[in-house]
Amino acid sequence: MGIDRRSFISLVAGGVAGSLFTPVIWKSLDDVSIWTQNWPWIPRLQYGEEAKVPALCKLGADAYGMKVKTVAGRPVAAEGDADHPLSQGGICPLGAASVHMLYSPSRVKNPKLKDGSSFKDISWEEAEDLLAGKLKEAGAGVAMISGDETGSVTDVLAGLVGKAGSDKTFLMPGESAPAAAALAMIGGDGQVGYDIENASYVLLLGADALGSWGNVARNGKAFGASREKGVKFVYAGPAQNGTSAVCDSWVPCAPGTEAVLALGLAAVISAGGRDRASWPGYADFAKFVQSAYAPEKVSEITGVSVDVIKGLAQELVRTGRPLVLTAAGAGQGLGAFEMAAGMSLNLLLERVNTVGGVRILPWSPKVVESAPEKKALLAADLAGYLTSVADGATEAPALLMVHAANPAYAMPNLAKAQAAIDKAGFVVSFSSFMDETAAMADLIMPDCYAFERLDDAYSPYGSGQPNYTVAGSIIKPVYDTKPAGDVILSVAAKAGLELGFETFEDVVKAKAEALGADFDAMVEGTPWLGEEFPAQDLALWATPLKEIPVAAKDGKSLALAPASQLKVGSAKVAIPPFNTNAIRFDEMLGKDMYVLMNGATAKNLGVKKDDAVKLSAAAGECKARVRIFEGVMNDTVVAPLGFGHTAWDDFSRGKGDNVYKLLAAEAEGETGLSRFATARVTVSKA
Amino acid sequence: MAKCKSCVVLPFLIGLVASIVLGWWGFPKVLYSQKTQPIRFDHVVHVEDQAMACEDCHAFREDGSFTGLPTNANCVGCHEDVQGEDPDEARFVTEYVQQEKEVEWLAYQTQPDNVYFSHIAHKELECTSCHPDVAKMKTPPVYHENRLSGYSKDTMKMWQCEECHAKTGASNACFVCHK
Numbered sequence: 001m002g003i004d005r006r007s008f009i010s011l012v013a014g015g016v017a018g019s020l021f022t023p024v025i026w027k028s029l030d031d032v033s034i035w036t037q038n039w040p041w042i043p044r045l046q047y048g049e050e051a052k053v054p055a056l057c058k059l060g061a062d063a064y065g066m067k068v069k070t071v072a073g074r075p076v077a078a079e080g081d082a083d084h085p086l087s088q089g090g091i092c093p094l095g096a097a098s099v100h101m102l103y104s105p106s107r108v109k110n111p112k113l114k115d116g117s118s119f120k121d122i123s124w125e126e127a128e129d130l131l132a133g134k135l136k137e138a139g140a141g142v143a144m145i146s147g148d149e150t151g152s153v154t155d156v157l158a159g160l161v162g163k164a165g166s167d168k169t170f171l172m173p174g175e176s177a178p179a180a181a182a183l184a185m186i187g188g189d190g191q192v193g194y195d196i197e198n199a200s201y202v203l204l205l206g207a208d209a210l211g212s213w214g215n216v217a218r219n220g221k222a223f224g225a226s227r228e229k230g231v232k233f234v235y236a237g238p239a240q241n242g243t244s245a246v247c248d249s250w251v252p253c254a255p256g257t258e259a260v261l262a263l264g265l266a267a268v269i270s271a272g273g274r275d276r277a278s279w280p281g282y283a284d285f286a287k288f289v290q291s292a293y294a295p296e297k298v299s300e301i302t303g304v305s306v307d308v309i310k311g312l313a314q315e316l317v318r319t320g321r322p323l324v325l326t327a328a329g330a331g332q333g334l335g336a337f338e339m340a341a342g343m344s345l346n347l348l349l350e351r352v353n354t355v356g357g358v359r360i361l362p363w364s365p366k367v368v369e370s371a372p373e374k375k376a377l378l379a380a381d382l383a384g385y386l387t388s389v390a391d392g393a394t395e396a397p398a399l400l401m402v403h404a405a406n407p408a409y410a411m412p413n414l415a416k417a418q419a420a421i422d423k424a425g426f427v428v429s430f431s432s433f434m435d436e437t438a439a440m441a442d443l444i445m446p447d448c449y450a451f452e453r454l455d456d457a458y459s460p461y462g463s464g465q466p467n468y469t470v471a472g473s474i475i476k477p478v479y480d481t482k483p484a485g486d487v488i489l490s491v492a493a494k495a496g497l498e499l500g501f502e503t504f505e506d507v508v509k510a511k512a513e514a515l516g517a518d519f520d521a522m523v524e525g526t527p528w529l530g531e532e533f534p535a536q537d538l539a540l541w542a543t544p545l546k547e548i549p550v551a552a553k554d555g556k557s558l559a560l561a562p563a564s565q566l567k568v569g570s571a572k573v574a575i576p577p578f579n580t581n582a583i584r585f586d587e588m589l590g591k592d593m594y595v596l597m598n599g600a601t602a603k604n605l606g607v608k609k610d611d612a613v614k615l616s617a618a619a620g621e622c623k624a625r626v627r628i629f630e631g632v633m634n635d636t637v638v639a640p641l642g643f644g645h646t647a648w649d650d651f652s653r654g655k656g657d658n659v660y661k662l663l664a665a666e667a668e669g670e671t672g673l674s675r676f677a678t679a680r681v682t683v684s685k686a
Numbered sequence: 687m688a689k690c691k692s693c694v695v696l697p698f699l700i701g702l703v704a705s706i707v708l709g710w711w712g713f714p715k716v717l718y719s720q721k722t723q724p725i726r727f728d729h730v731v732h733v734e735d736q737a738m739a740c741e742d743c744h745a746f747r748e749d750g751s752f753t754g755l756p757t758n759a760n761c762v763g764c765h766e767d768v769q770g771e772d773p774d775e776a777r778f779v780t781e782y783v784q785q786e787k788e789v790e791w792l793a794y795q796t797q798p799d800n801v802y803f804s805h806i807a808h809k810e811l812e813c814t815s816c817h818p819d820v821a822k823m824k825t826p827p828v829y830h831e832n833r834l835s836g837y838s839k840d841t842m843k844m845w846q847c848e849e850c851h852a853k854t855g856a857s858n859a860c861f862v863c864h865k
Contacts, residue, residue, distance in 0.1 A: 007697040014701025022709020027717070031834035037798075038836050045799045047754065049747060072757075 048072020054081060054525030056455050056471040058404070059094035059101070060570045061174060061331055062086070062215050063150045063457035065469050065527055066095050075099045075451050075474055080217060084527055085467055086460065090217030093567040097576035098450065102478060104577060105649040106433040108446035109479035119444065124482060127445050132494035134399050134426050135164060141398035141425070143168035145382060147405030147572050149176055150457035152367070152507045153447075153485040156499060157403050158377060159368035160488055163497040168397060169372055170382035172405045172571060173332045173412070173674065176461040177378040181336030181671040182343045183360065185543040187280075188352070188536045189375075190360035192343075195464035196222045198356035199323035201315060204235045204243065205342055206258035206334075207327035211242040212564040214327075214462030232319075234312065236261060236304070237329055238561040239596065239638045240631030251312070252633045255329060255561035256678030257302040259338035259548050261309070262326055262345045263289050264298030268313035269348055276348075280539035285344065288545040301550055303633055321356035322349055328677040330562040330641055332571075333412070335668040335675030338548055344540055353536050361466045362534050364458040365514035367507060368499055383412050383665040383674035389423060390416035396423035401430070403447070403484055408436035409645065410571035412663035412676040413619060430484040433573065439647040447484035452477045454485075454523075456508050458515075466530025468515055470508055470522035543670055550678055557680040558601065558637045560617070562659050568642035574652035575642065586627055587640065593656030594627035596638040597683075602628055604635075605683055612686040615639065617679055620661030623686055637683060718830040718839050724789050725782070726774040730824045740813065740821065752805035755791045758783055792829040794818060794840040802865045816842060 003011075019025060052067040055078070065084030069077040078098045082089035111127035112119035122130075135142065142164045146154040149171045158169040171177070179192035196202060196209075196219060209219040223233060223246070235244045236251040236258055244250035253261050270276070270286035277283060295306040316322045326342025328334045343358065351357030363374045371377075386407065388394035400421065411417035421427060421440055429441035432449045447453070451474040458468050485504030492499050501507045512519040517528030551559070567582045568575045575583075587594055589610060597605075607613055607626050615622040615637065624639065632638055643656025662681055665674035732738045743756040762783055768776045782789050795817060797803050808816075818827050818840070830839035851858045 003697070004693065007693045010694045011697035011701040014698035014703075015705040016701075017698075018702035018705025019709055021706055022713065024709045024713050027713070028834070031717070031832055034798075034835035034837065048757075049753065050749060050751065 046072055046074060048074075052079075053474050054084075054471055054523075055098075055451055055474060056457055056469055057092065057095035057098055058148060058151070058450060058455070058457065059098060059573050060092055060212070060216065060566050062092065062217075062462075063148075063460040063469070064092075064095075064215060064217055065471070065525070066091055066098075067525075068099065068451060068474055070474060073475060075102060081525070083525065084469065085465065085529065086215045086218045086463065086469075088218055088221040090220050092216045093565075093579065093582070094570060094573065094576065095217070097579050100578045101573070101576055102449050102451055102475075104433065105651070106435070106574070106647075107449070107479055108432060108434055108438060108444050108481070110481070111446065112444040114442045124445075124480070124487075127443060128487065128491050128494060130443060131428055131445065131491045134428075135160075135491065135495040135497065138164070138398035138425070140165035141395070142166045142401070143170070143385075143397035143399070143424070144401045144403070145170050145172065145405050145407055146403045147172040148403065149174060149378075150364075150460050151404075152456050152511055153403060153488070153504070154377075155366070155368045155371045155511075156485050156488050156501075156504065156507055157401060159371035159499045160492045160497060161401070162370035162372060163492065163499060166397075167372065167380070168385065169377055170380050170385060171377060172407065172410065173383060174461065175327055175332060175334065175339070177381075178334050178336040178339040178671075178673055178675075179343075179461065180375060180378050181673060182339035185336060185340040185541050185670075186343055186347055186352075187539045187542045188360055190534050190536070191363055191374075191459060191463075192461070193359040193361050193459070193463045193465070194323060194325055195356050195359050196323060196325075197225065197464060199321050200229075200231050200356065201319035201322040202226070202231065202233045203312065203316065203322065203324045204233065204237075204247070205262055205324060205326040206237050206253070206255075206329050207235075207325040208237070208241055208243045208329060208331070208564065209325060210246065212566050213331050214325075215460060216566065232315070234315075238559065238633050238636050239563070239629070241563065244631075251304055251308055254301065254303045254633060255559045255636060256333075257550055258326060258328075259334065259341035260293065260298055260550060261302045261304055262324065262341040263293040263548070264295055264302070264304075264309050265313045265316065266341075266345050266348050267293045267298070268295060268310055269317055269345075272313075272317065281542070282540050285540035285545065292545075292547050316345075316349055321351070323351060323357055324349070330564045330677075333562075333663065333675060333677030335548075335677075336671040336673055337543075337546070337668060338675065338677070340541065340543070341548065347538060347540055352538060353533060359464050360533055360536055361459050361463065362530070362532065365511055367510040367514055368501070370499060379671070379673075381667070381673050382407070383417070383676070384667050384672060386411065386417040386420035387413045387665065389420035396420065396425065398425035399428070400424035400426070401428045402437050402441070403430040404572060406431070406435040406437045406572060408440050409647075409658065410641075410660055412660065412665035412674060414658070414660045414663070415620060430487070432481065434647050434649075435574070436645065436647045445484070445487055446479070446481040447487075448473070448477050448481045451475055452481065453483040454505055454508060456511065458511070466532070468512065468517050468522065468528040468530075470512065470519060470527075472523045551680045553635070554680070557682045558597070558635050559633075560615070560662060560679040560681045561632075561636055561638045562641050562663065562679075563638050564641045568640065569652070570642070574645045574648040575655070577649065577651040580651050588643075588656060589625045591655050592623065592625045593640055593643045595624040595640075595683075596627050596629040596632050597636065598630050598632045598634060599628050601632070601635055601637070602626060607683070607685060613683050614686045615662060615681045615683055617662040617664060617681045619664035619679075622657040622659055622662055624657060637681060717833055719833055721792055721829040721831055723792055723826045723829065725778045726825055728772065728774075728824045729820050729826075730822065731770075731772075733821050746806055746809075750804075750806045755793060757788055758786070792831075792838070794827070794829060794838050795842060796838065797841065798837070801863050803863065
């Protein structure tokens with residue numbers, strides 16, 4: 001029997017019919033449908049034991065304990081730590097995004113050496129040898145900048161610089177320095193904190209306490225508790241914000257003049273009937289404020305009516321435990337004298353170094369012998385130094401080391417700061433991310449990210465009680481990075497500048513021992529809390545009194561109110577990739593950021609909603625769009641900090657403009673600290 | 687005419703039978719690749735010789751989740767160093783424990799990520815209702831991987847879940863398994 005056409009068709013037909021009784025078709029269809037769901041770019045869940053591990057968040061200006069949820073040892077989410085005094089279960093927007101940042105496209109994945117206009121990868125051994133060589137060459141021409149004022153890595157880095165014979169050790173601008181200097185002006189010595197939980201009336205003079213200032217998570221918890229306790233929160237500032245929205249009242253006050261309001265309140269209170277003649281320095285102080293800061297004059301400067309000034313003064317006097325928090329709207333830029341104005345108001349109300357008032361905490365113990373005292377570290381003014389270097393008045397450092405800081409982005413006198421960094425002989429960045437400063441550096445020795453290293457924090461600014469937190473690593477380094485503390489110690493040894501410690505863990509253990517804290521307990525999530533507050537001998541004031549300089553109104557320019565929002569980053573970090581979704585339609589238009597002004601101000605300027613404008617100041621210019629918001633004072637423009645990055649990643653780069661460009665710093669006579677909270681800008685159509 | 691009938695019927699039957707044979711015998715061989723576990727884990731040695739209980743390695747955590755396959759952390763208590771003469775044990779110690787590398791065990795019943803399966807909700811059932819009875823095996827069974835879907839041949843299909851739920855009166859609502 002041969003195979004003819006008919007037989008062949010029959011064979012095939014039989015085969016097809018038979019296949020219907022097999023799984024071939026049905027199983028294939030099913031599996032193909034599953035196959036279409038298995039694209040390689042679809043992420044897979046990783047299963048394993050779930051745990052909550054103590055960690056530290058230092059992405060904002062604050063440092064606080066939080067819990068990181070891990071699955072099979074891999075961090076997947078962050079949440080507040082109910083047992084940590086600075087979290088109390090709360091978390092800030094950057095803390096919430098902290099796990100995502102572990103895998104940020106901005107991470108520097110290995111040591112890099114500048115090669116022309118780009119970088120080439122080098123090994124850790126090469127990087128350490130190179131830095132050790134530069135240290136030997138530089139001698140005492142070494143300088144350092146740190147953005148971590150609570151951690152011991154700063155002590156180690158400052159110790160290395162000190163060991164090399166240099167005193168060029170600087171912290172990024174913040175409010176710890178002017179607050180400490182302000183405390184010194186009234187005879188105190190220590191770190192300034194605020195016992196916000198136990199106050200019965202809280203006056204926030206410029207402090208965006210519920211949005212970006214101080215211990216944000218803790219402030220929020222204190223505010224929440226205050227609702228049940230009947231504690232009144234009053235916010236004085238130039239524009240409505242998240243803090244003013246929930247406070248019991250908002251007192252519109254021109255930006256940067258909150259300290260003037262404080263002295264005006266002091267004038268009214270001191271003019272009251274109470275006899276304080278026996279108080280050290282009181283007579284001169286009362287005479288000064290009553291003559292220089294009469295309510296009418298204060299009203300003229302601040303925009304706060306005389307009646308409101310007198311009403312606030314009465315509330316402060318009548319309340320049992322009032323607390324005044326003085327701060328710049330952006331959390332930086334006040335001079336010591338301005339801080340002291342707020343401090344003196346607390347002193348006048350007998351609210352310094354007492355429960356529910358301003359608390360004076362002991363300084364962090366010094367464990368690295370060659371490092372400067374914390375007080376000395378805070379007194380060194382970075383903006384002034386960089387400006388001086390840029391102007392040629394101070395010799396540029398032969399070696400500049402930058403840790404946890406981004407001075408090429410977040411400094412007043414920004415152009416001069418960048419010029420100074422550019423003039424430095426050799427710049428080393430320990431940044432975990434490709435920030436603007438790392439992009440300018442000659443060598444990047446990437447620090448492990450927060451969850452990949454041991455880290456510590458002693459009493460962040462604003463803490464109402466001495467505290468010390470230590471967090472261990474949660475995960476092995478995702479990339480080829482090393483903890484900066486260990487790298488610095490290793491390099492120091494190679495350069496013959498031994499600091500007395502072999503590992504960074506030894507440094508932290510020494511600090512824990514100095515405090516009487518249990519290192520192991522802290523690593524497991526129990527922070528150390530101190531109960532001792534050093535006694536103070538305070539007076540009103542120990543420094544000559546003078547009027548606070550305020551930029552004069554000229555009828556053309558507007559008062560600039562820089563505003564910080566943690567969701568778009570901080571001085572340390574750019575917009576976390578996942579937080580881009582949190583930028584609202586009324587905060588950005590395309591890639592332009594909005595600046596806010598009220599309708600009357602816009603009308604005077606001849607601009608309307610969505611107009612492209614240019615903000616000009618002596619220090620620089622910014623581009624933005626106009627948004628009309630009636631929650632802004634007259635002749636005031638609110639500009640957001642956190643935009644305008646030129647490095648980092650696609651999620652943050654090229655969005656908006658950098659408002660730091662508008663901030664011009666001037667040196668304060670007595671302290672030498674830079675003040676830049678009062679700036680005026682002209683706004684014109686772009 | 688009779689010749690013509692056989693020319694049609696016989697090839698049809700041959701095609702039918704051949705197709706059925708190939709479909710049931712040949713197709714699975716083509717569809718599934720065969721894999722062996724990275725380490726030949728001998729359950730018998732552990733269960734019978736060492737008198738270990740299943741729960742020593744496959745336990746519920748405090749939060750009710752199931753540990754599933756053990757990690758090196760479970761094993762290093764005994765296997766920090768090589769204990770016996772089994773070459774696979776030696777390989778486990780030198781290539782995984784000492785290198786701090788986890789064994790990529792092949793799971794016979796892993797469900798897709800869009801399926802939420804709770805072991806503790808099924809703890810009344812015998813493990814062997816769904817899993818091979820590996821406790822009696824000196825060598826783990828061969829793992830058959832579906833070349834198209836990528837899943838194990840033994841991965842339970844949705845109809846099997848639904849059938850059991852229906853028979854036992856458990857809910858078959860979507861959200862029971864698809865959160």
